Amino acid sequence: xxxxxPFCGERELGEFTYLxxxxxxxxxxxxxxxxxxxxxxxxxxxxGDTSEYWYHGGGCRxxxxxxxxxxxxxxxxxxxxxxxxxxxAAR
Amino acid sequence: xAEFSWVSRSxxxxxxxxxxxxxxxxxxGVSLTEIRNFDLIQVMARxxxxxxxxxxxxxxxxxxxxxxxxxxxxxxxxxxxxxPDQFFVLxxxxxxxxxxxxxxxxxxxxxxxxxxxxxxISISGAKARTMLAKLSSIDLHPAAFPVGMAAxxxxxxxxxxxxxxxxxxxxxxxxxxLVFATFAESLWHSILDSAAEYGVDIKHSEEL
Numbered sequence: 001x002x003x004x005x006p007f008c009g010e011r012e013l014g015e016f017t018y019l020x021x022x023x024x025x026x027x028x029x030x031x032x033x034x035x036x037x038x039x040x041x042x043x044x045x046x047x048g049d050t051s052e053y054w055y056h057g058g059g060c061r062x063x064x065x066x067x068x069x070x071x072x073x074x075x076x077x078x079x080x081x082x083x084x085x086x087x088x089a090a091r
Numbered sequence: 092x093a094e095f096s097w098v099s100r101s102x103x104x105x106x107x108x109x110x111x112x113x114x115x116x117x118x119x120g121v122s123l124t125e126i127r128n129f130d131l132i133q134v135m136a137r138x139x140x141x142x143x144x145x146x147x148x149x150x151x152x153x154x155x156x157x158x159x160x161x162x163x164x165x166x167x168x169x170x171x172x173x174x175p176d177q178f179f180v181l182x183x184x185x186x187x188x189x190x191x192x193x194x195x196x197x198x199x200x201x202x203x204x205x206x207x208x209x210x211x212i213s214i215s216g217a218k219a220r221t222m223l224a225k226l227s228s229i230d231l232h233p234a235a236f237p238v239g240m241a242a243x244x245x246x247x248x249x250x251x252x253x254x255x256x257x258x259x260x261x262x263x264x265x266x267x268x269l270v271f272a273t274f275a276e277s278l279w280h281s282i283l284d285s286a287a288e289y290g291v292d293i294k295h296s297e298e299l
Contacts (some may be wrong), residue, residue: 007159007160007174007175008160008242008243008244009160011228011244012228014228014245014248015244015245057250058244058245058248058250059242059243059244059245059250060173060174060175060243061174061243062174062175080175083138084175085136085141085174085175085176085177
């Protein structure tokens with residue numbers, strides 16, 4: 001599997017580290033126990049396109065948001081995660 | 092308190108043995124030169140300050156700092172891309188040390204002195220690409236990796252900054268490699284193992 005880093009170009013999987021699902025959003029401070037439990041522990045086991053965080057630690061050290069199909073491993077989109085760089089990739 | 096002074100020495104002090112290594116007979120296929128005593132500063136834009144950093148760099152160096160994986164030659168420094176909105180300033184002679192650059196980039200960037208934190212290895216020779224192909228997944232064909240191209244990548248599970256410098260006077264390509272000081276000896280041995288079959292000419296220099 002290869003990932004096209006928006007900063008470096010196409011690179012082998014060995015340069016990247018997988019973090020996990022990019023969907024969960026941290027609940028507000030006053031959220032219920034159920035909402036926090038869901039955020040911390042519960043993950044969807046999607047058959048199809050998922051959004052996930054990958055770290056290009058063996059390259060430019062940028063966090064990336066990758067859209068990957070869990071059935072085919074096809075990667076349809078890669079974008080810098082929020083806050084990467086002092087400005088987002090222009091390309 | 093005891094009086095003493097720090098003596099800086101290369102992390103490859105013991106590993107690097109100048110002279111011939113590997114296959115003998117005929118010209119060495121790979122030349123390895125460790126460059127010592129350089130100044131290397133990492134410059135990273137602060138949040139929202141990328142444009143200010145670009146302007147400050149242009150003013151100081153007379154050339155635009157790289158905003159893509161490239162190495163840009165200024166009059167007395169090389170600016171090497173190392174990630175989004177960040178680059179290295181490689182120089183020698185003390186003109187671009189952290190004190191001076193700190194003033195230039197006081198409003199736009201955070202700096203980190205890497206002069207003694209990295210080892211710089213210059214690789215050339217007729218078999219340089221063939222040898223590097225054993226260690227790197229980057230396409231180093233002249234069409235894909237021309238002079239001035241750079242890459243932040245991994246070799247032998249070690250993060251490196253690789254860029255193509257100006258060709259040697261005999262026309263052969265030169266690949267420069269920056270590696271973390273504590274990983275340098277390990278990578279050096281991997282390079283020697285990969286290059287041994289082509290014959291290696293080893294030396295060190297203070298010329299960038």
